[in-house]
Amino acid sequence: MNEIQIRRANEHNLCDVSLSIPRDKLVVFTGVSGSGKSSLAFDTIFSEGQRRYVESLSSYARQFIGQFEKPDVESIEGLSPAIAIDQKSTTKSPRSTVGTVTEIYDYLRLIYAKVGTPHDPKTGQTLTSHTLQSIFSTVRAFPEGSKLQILSPVVRGRKGEYNAQFRQWRKEGYVRVRIDETMHLLEELPEDYRLERNKRHDIELVIDRLVLKSDDATAQRLMEGLQAALKKSDGFVLVQRVNDDGDSKDYAFSLHLSSSADEDEETAQTLEEMSPRLFSFNSPYGACPQCQGLAVQFEIAEDLLVPEPDKTLEEGAIAPFEKFTGRYYPTFIKKLGKKHGFSTTTPFAKLKPEEKNFLLYGEFRKQVQGDALIQEGYGFATETDEEESDWFDFVGGFDGVMNIMKRRLQHGSESTKAYIRTFMRERECEACHGARLKPFSLAVTLGQGEQSKNIHQLCELPIREALLFIQSVPESLSEFQMTVARHPLHEVEERLRFLLEVGLDYLTLTRPAATLSGGEAQRIRLASQLGATMSGILYILDEPSIGLHQHNNNQLIQTLQKLRDQGNSLIVVEHDEDTIRAADWVVDIGPQAGVHGGRIVAAGSPKAVMKSADSLTGQYLSGKRSIQIPETLRSGSGKALTVHKATFHNLQNVTVHFPLEKLICVTGLSGSGKSTLVFDILYKAVRYHFGENLVKPDGFQKISGLEHIDKLIDIDQSPIGRSSRSNPATYTGIFDPIRNVFANSEAAKVRGYKPGRFSFNVSGGRCEACKGDGVIVKEMNFLPDVHITCEVCHGQRYNPETLEVTYHGKNIAEVLDMTVAEAYEFFHTLPRIQKMLGVLNDVGLHYIKLGQPAPTLSGGEAQRVKLATEFCRRSTGKTLYLLDEPSTGLHWADMENLLHILNRLVDQGNTVVVIEHNLDFIKVADHIIDMGPEGGNRGGFVVAEGTPQDIARCEDSYTGRFLKRYFDV
Numbered sequence: 001m002n003e004i005q006i007r008r009a010n011e012h013n014l015c016d017v018s019l020s021i022p023r024d025k026l027v028v029f030t031g032v033s034g035s036g037k038s039s040l041a042f043d044t045i046f047s048e049g050q051r052r053y054v055e056s057l058s059s060y061a062r063q064f065i066g067q068f069e070k071p072d073v074e075s076i077e078g079l080s081p082a083i084a085i086d087q088k089s090t091t092k093s094p095r096s097t098v099g100t101v102t103e104i105y106d107y108l109r110l111i112y113a114k115v116g117t118p119h120d121p122k123t124g125q126t127l128t129s130h131t132l133q134s135i136f137s138t139v140r141a142f143p144e145g146s147k148l149q150i151l152s153p154v155v156r157g158r159k160g161e162y163n164a165q166f167r168q169w170r171k172e173g174y175v176r177v178r179i180d181e182t183m184h185l186l187e188e189l190p191e192d193y194r195l196e197r198n199k200r201h202d203i204e205l206v207i208d209r210l211v212l213k214s215d216d217a218t219a220q221r222l223m224e225g226l227q228a229a230l231k232k233s234d235g236f237v238l239v240q241r242v243n244d245d246g247d248s249k250d251y252a253f254s255l256h257l258s259s260s261a262d263e264d265e266e267t268a269q270t271l272e273e274m275s276p277r278l279f280s281f282n283s284p285y286g287a288c289p290q291c292q293g294l295a296v297q298f299e300i301a302e303d304l305l306v307p308e309p310d311k312t313l314e315e316g317a318i319a320p321f322e323k324f325t326g327r328y329y330p331t332f333i334k335k336l337g338k339k340h341g342f343s344t345t346t347p348f349a350k351l352k353p354e355e356k357n358f359l360l361y362g363e364f365r366k367q368v369q370g371d372a373l374i375q376e377g378y379g380f381a382t383e384t385d386e387e388e389s390d391w392f393d394f395v396g397g398f399d400g401v402m403n404i405m406k407r408r409l410q411h412g413s414e415s416t417k418a419y420i421r422t423f424m425r426e427r428e429c430e431a432c433h434g435a436r437l438k439p440f441s442l443a444v445t446l447g448q449g450e451q452s453k454n455i456h457q458l459c460e461l462p463i464r465e466a467l468l469f470i471q472s473v474p475e476s477l478s479e480f481q482m483t484v485a486r487h488p489l490h491e492v493e494e495r496l497r498f499l500l501e502v503g504l505d506y507l508t509l510t511r512p513a514a515t516l517s518g519g520e521a522q523r524i525r526l527a528s529q530l531g532a533t534m535s536g537i538l539y540i541l542d543e544p545s546i547g548l549h550q551h552n553n554n555q556l557i558q559t560l561q562k563l564r565d566q567g568n569s570l571i572v573v574e575h576d577e578d579t580i581r582a583a584d585w586v587v588d589i590g591p592q593a594g595v596h597g598g599r600i601v602a603a604g605s606p607k608a609v610m611k612s613a614d615s616l617t618g619q620y621l622s623g624k625r626s627i628q629i630p631e632t633l634r635s636g637s638g639k640a641l642t643v644h645k646a647t648f649h650n651l652q653n654v655t656v657h658f659p660l661e662k663l664i665c666v667t668g669l670s671g672s673g674k675s676t677l678v679f680d681i682l683y684k685a686v687r688y689h690f691g692e693n694l695v696k697p698d699g700f701q702k703i704s705g706l707e708h709i710d711k712l713i714d715i716d717q718s719p720i721g722r723s724s725r726s727n728p729a730t731y732t733g734i735f736d737p738i739r740n741v742f743a744n745s746e747a748a749k750v751r752g753y754k755p756g757r758f759s760f761n762v763s764g765g766r767c768e769a770c771k772g773d774g775v776i777v778k779e780m781n782f783l784p785d786v787h788i789t790c791e792v793c794h795g796q797r798y799n800p801e802t803l804e805v806t807y808h809g810k811n812i813a814e815v816l817d818m819t820v821a822e823a824y825e826f827f828h829t830l831p832r833i834q835k836m837l838g839v840l841n842d843v844g845l846h847y848i849k850l851g852q853p854a855p856t857l858s859g860g861e862a863q864r865v866k867l868a869t870e871f872c873r874r875s876t877g878k879t880l881y882l883l884d885e886p887s888t889g890l891h892w893a894d895m896e897n898l899l900h901i902l903n904r905l906v907d908q909g910n911t912v913v914v915i916e917h918n919l920d921f922i923k924v925a926d927h928i929i930d931m932g933p934e935g936g937n938r939g940g941f942v943v944a945e946g947t948p949q950d951i952a953r954c955e956d957s958y959t960g961r962f963l964k965r966y967f968d969v
Contacts, residue, residue, distance in 0.1 A: 001078040004045070004538075004569070008074035011047075012039040013598040013847075021571070023078060025584035026564045029573045030617050031601070032891040033861075034593030034847025037573045038542065042084060045571065046540050047071045049082030080538040080569060085525045092514045094294055095282055099459055099509030102524060104495050107488040108509075109276040111473075112455050114488075115481040116446050118274060121439035132230065135253045136223055139212075139239050146212040149240040150222075151178060152229035155203035156236070157285050161194035162203065169205060176206035200284065204238055205229075230255060274444070279455050281436035291429035293436045300405055301425040302360060303696070309349035313337065317348035318359060318401055320423065362400025448476040459509035462936040466509065467496040498527035501559045502544075503552035506671025506935025519546030520670075523556070530559060535567030545576040546888050549669045549917050551958040557582045575891055580621065581606050588615045593847030594819045620892040627896055627920045629966060633947055634906065634926045637661040641682070641705040641880070641911075648699025649676040650940040657945065658682070660708055662926035663906050664913045667951075667959045668943070671935025674915045675884070679714075682913070683882055686712045709911070711879040715866045717888065721854030724773055725761060728857075729816060729850040732869045734836045738850075741830065742812055747805045757802060758812045765802035767793035797851075816851030823850055839868040842901050844894035858889050864898070871901060877909035887918040895920060922959065923948050923966045930959045 002023055009017040014036050021027055029037040051068040099105030118127040139148070155162065169177065170186045177184055179195070180202055195201050208225035210218065229237040235255035242248045256274060280286040280293075287293030304319075311317040313333050321333065337344040342355040351359075399407075409420045428434045435442055435456040445452040447469065458466060470493050474482055499507065502523040516524070522544055529539065541560075548556060557579060564570055564584075572579065580586055586609045588602040602612035609615050610622040619625040641658040651673050658664055666674045684697035689706045720731045729735040739755040742748055748757070757765040760772030770776050770790035774797045777787055789795045796803065796813035803811045808826065810818075818826060824837040824846075840846070843864040848857070857865065863886055870881070886902075887895055899921070902912050906926075916922055928951045932943040944954040952963040 003078055004080075005075075005077045006040075006045070006073065007076075009040060009044045010072040011044045012036065013594055014039050014044070014072075015598040017598065017600060019587065019600055019603065021569075021587070022585055023080070023569045024564065024567060026560055026570045026572065026582070027585045027587065028580050028583040029571060029587050029589060030575060030580055030891070031589035032591075032593050032597065032616060033844050033889055033894045035589045035591075035597035036599075037589050039598070040589065041540050041571050041573050042086070042542070044071045044073050045076065045079070045538075046082045046084045048073065048076050049079050049538060052079065053081060080536055082538040082540060083529065084540045084542075085522055085529065085544070086542040094296075094512060094514065096513035097459075097509060098507050098511045098513065098516070098524065101513050102495055102499070102509075102528060104492055104509060105459065106276075107492045107495075108455055108458065109279040110488045111485050111492070112279050112444050112446060113274050113276045115477055115485045116274070116444040116455075117452070118440070119443040119445065121443040124443075130253050130255050132223075132227060132255070135226055135230075135237065138253070139222060139226070139251075140219065142212055142241060144212055144214055147209075147242040148212055148222075149209050149242070150207045150225040150229050151204035151238040151240060152207050152232040153202065153204045153236050153238055154233050155201055156233075157200045157202060159198055159200055161197050162201070163192065163194045165203075166193055167191070174205055174207075176209075178204040178206065205232060207232070278441050279437065279444070286437055286441050288429060288432035288436055288438055290431035291436070295429055295432070295434040295436045296426050297429050298421075298424045298426055300402055300420070300423050302402075304423040304425065305360065305401060306348055310347050312347055313344040313359075320401055320405060320420075358400065360400050360402050362403055446473060446476070452476075456510070461508060462505060462938075463496055463499050463507055463509075464505040467493065467500065470496065494531055495527070498530045498559075499524070501530065501555055501562075502527045503548055503555045503670065506669070506939070508936070517547045519544065519548060522546070523548075526559065530563060533566060538569045538571070539563060541570065541572045541574075543574055543576075543889060544572065545574060545579055547670060547885060547917065549667075549958065550578070550919060550962045551669055553578050575889070577621065580617070586617075588612070588617045590616060593844075594821055596821075597847070616891070616893055625892070627892060627899070627924065629923055629948075634662050636926070637708070637909075639705060639708045641703060641709070643677065643681055643685075643700055643703050645701040646677060646681055646699060648680055649673065650937055651676055651681075651699070652940040654940065654942050656929060656942055658911070658913060658929075659927050660705070660911045661906065661909055662911060663902060663924075664911070664927045664929065665922045665925035666913065666915045666929045666931065667917065667922055668931030669933075669935045669939065669958060672931040672933075672939035673941075674931050676940075677929075677931065678882055678913060678915055679716075679884070683712070683714055686880060709878050709880045710876050712882070713870050713879060714882045715863055715870065715886070716882075716884050717863045719854050720857065720862045720865055724775065724853035724855065726854035727816070727851045728820075728840070728845070728848055728854075728865050731854070731865055732836055732840070732872070734833060734850065737830070737833050738815060738827075739812075741807055741827075741833075742805055745805055745807055751801075751805070753802075753805065758798075758805075760797040765798055767797055767799050769793065770797070772797050813851075817849055819847055819849055821846035836868075836872050839871050839901070840865070842897050843868050843871075844890060844897045861889065863888070867898075867901065871905065875905070875908050875910060879905075879910045881905060881910060881912045883912065883914045885915055885917065887916060887921050892920065899924060919962055919966070923963060928959070930954070930957045932956075932958060 004021040004023060006017065006019045006021070009019075013034075017036075017040065029041050031037050047068070048071050051070060054062060054068055097105065099108070119125060120127055142148070154165075166177070166186065166189055174186055177186055207229045208221065210221055210225070212218065212222075226237055237253050239251045239253065240248050241251065277283045278286045281288070281295075282293060291297050306318055308317065313321075333344050340355075340358060342351060348356070405420050405423070408416050412420070432438075432442070437456060442454045442456060445454050446458065447453055451472070453469065458469060461469060470489060473485075473489060477485060499505070504520065504523055504527070507520070513521070522541070526541070526544060544560070545553060545556060553576065560570055560572065560579075561582070572583070574580060583606060586602070586604065586606050587600065588609055590597050590599065590601045591614065602609045602615040602618060606621065609618045612618045616625070636659045639660045641660065643654075643656045643658075646654050646656065650671075654677075656677060666678055668674050681697065681700050682703070685700070685703045686706065686709070688696055689703075690712060692712075720726060720728070729738065736755070739758040742758045743753055743755040753765070756762055760766045766772035767774075767790060769792035774790055774793065774795040775787045776790055793799070797816075798811075798813055803813055805811060807815070810826070815823065815826070820837055820840045824834060824841055827833040827837065840848075845861060845864055845868065848861060854862070863883065867883070867886070886898060890898060895918070902914075906912055914921070914925075922928065925948060928944070928946065928948055929942060930944045930951055932939055932941060933956060944951050944957045944960060948963055949967050949969060951957055951960040952967045952969045954960040
């Protein structure tokens, strides 16, 4: 069969859709937002493919997975195994990086372990293999009379109980064993002795104990002991030398590695086994011991403890003092000052250095034991005053606010810990300097001479440079090493090349996965599918062009076509013009959103769709309709916000002007520094200026012009809520007046119902079976949780008594189930509610439901909900709005509505700064700041500033080259 045939699909707003889609082609689903594209692609086609796969499994496997509900479709024929690559962000774990997500780092660990060149981290000398004779010579050189124990490290950092091994060693005649640094006699261990199974252990078997002498018998015994120890532990041996005072010192030797340096304790600890785990920052054997592989540490910052040094101690100069001491604060601070002879009425900034140091770091004190009231010192408290006692249960000294806060951070309540974290600042780990690994792990290099790099240095390179380095590695390897490394090198090279092909050449392998945009995360998964080289698969993608500059778009399109040419079928939900024009087949769904959509408006080649009179997409593609460029641009107020000498991340000491009272677009290739400039510098600096951010941002010299704005609003694409209880109605505040409407109805007054009765968050009106969630969550242990519609309220959230109260024939649950467009008509007599709904309508969200759970909204939809909420609030006329790619997920028709809202904000005297790649958005901006010229370390410069026409004239600007099509320059 050459087609995927869908008959009578009615999922969500789809209206009896029947459609034939060609197989082994690049097919684009397009249409206005909310028209039903995702309902057809993901909720119908992919869901049915997933359900059929699960049904093909054995009944035993299915009992762990559960049943997938069949989508509302009569039949789908010609369906291949389906893989969905959507915009769900990757893990938020700080340990997850681009390297770990793509598995490139796993292959690199293997390469470094097998063919890397180890060095002594202290001397830099190359480490070579020990021999039995060299170990013997080193130990024999110890002073005569030295007491030695020869130990064989039979277990090195492994989990397990080791009960059988203990019994076996006892049978073999061994007497002593050291378990996790503690010596034991084997005969004293119980027969059923077991270690903790899930804990990592170090076990060293004592092979021999001797006093070093110069005679031949001792030499023979030493040689035999070393030989036995090396054999028992696969080439490793520990020699413990016990001093006369009882102190001992271990010397580690290995047939695998050794250094020409003297074997002291610190060097000995570096002689680890060359295994992949040594290069893992998620393993205690590879991770930096100081930051545990996180690359950063959090510390309590002095400047955050004293945010206003001009205040006196009595006025609360040290912020946490009053919080923790509560009602005792005045007494406490006065007695503290009296005892140590400093004034509590002097501004903190004018105190002597030793007085400041005392207040922050204190002095030694003796802890008072028991429950007695403490009357010595500077106050009193009992042991039961848990949050306050640390400040009073001392005599003869004071620990200092810094030490007390550190202790409360370990042992205090959750609320106390959360409060203390507001005084902490993230900083790079001092031990590993952000490299995450132990010194020895970082002393292993790959490559030739000065060009060699350790694993962290390699991962710090942009993808394009990392690929060049990996391609040069074979030149530095011997024939034997190449035999070992050929396959992992090939895997790394292929995966890096695939990342290049999807336009991610600016990323580094150390980039935290949590900082990736939805589009970047999706393209990484796309690259991994490209590397799988499978055929006969149906791939379904959700706007892969998000966050991608037009300059990189051709790479993405070529990647999609390459997947198609491997014998796969692709369905791409997309609004990007270039992708639509490159498609083999286009399906335009509409004509409008919500209940006015869900129909196939046009289907065929891009040219066929352009000829369709009913297709909005076709009209924009053919040029019959377009987003008009304004005849004149705003001149602004003549004032500006100026960021001076920005150097954060990849910014190259740039000074950037943001003219006020204009619509400003910040453009440039992915990774060129746009987000760094707008959100890491401008946003944080303005927040700090308004006192909303305790941490003073750095990475720039100063920002001037802040006096010209009085408010900052950041409208990003993060979810409006994490639970199903959050929805557009609750976030925008529409739900409050709606509940008031129901509470003022006659039926509600008769029953005595207040607005709270119509809330699903509190007891009274909600369904108690599901606690107002509408669904019941079943935990599945090692599987994802299962959400089951509540059998009592059938997903309506409320109890029957509450649902009996109606307004114009609709109860509260039915109102929450309305789309914005339906609610706009329903509440036409209530101006306050209709105004809020009208703004949601204007930003293109007429199709979403008032009670739609927040987690189901896309990033673009969440951003527009926030924008509508802010627009409903009273504007000061001096507000700075920051938006990140608001055109995400928008059709041309929806973008016109969005631009109308943003222009209204600017016309009121506000300033709107937008990071954007969409040319139809960029071309109508008043001012453009184009970053570049490339991404990563080849970006970070301001390529051009000015009007769209000015950018189009700039030959060095990639953005300008694409803008030329709109202007006669």
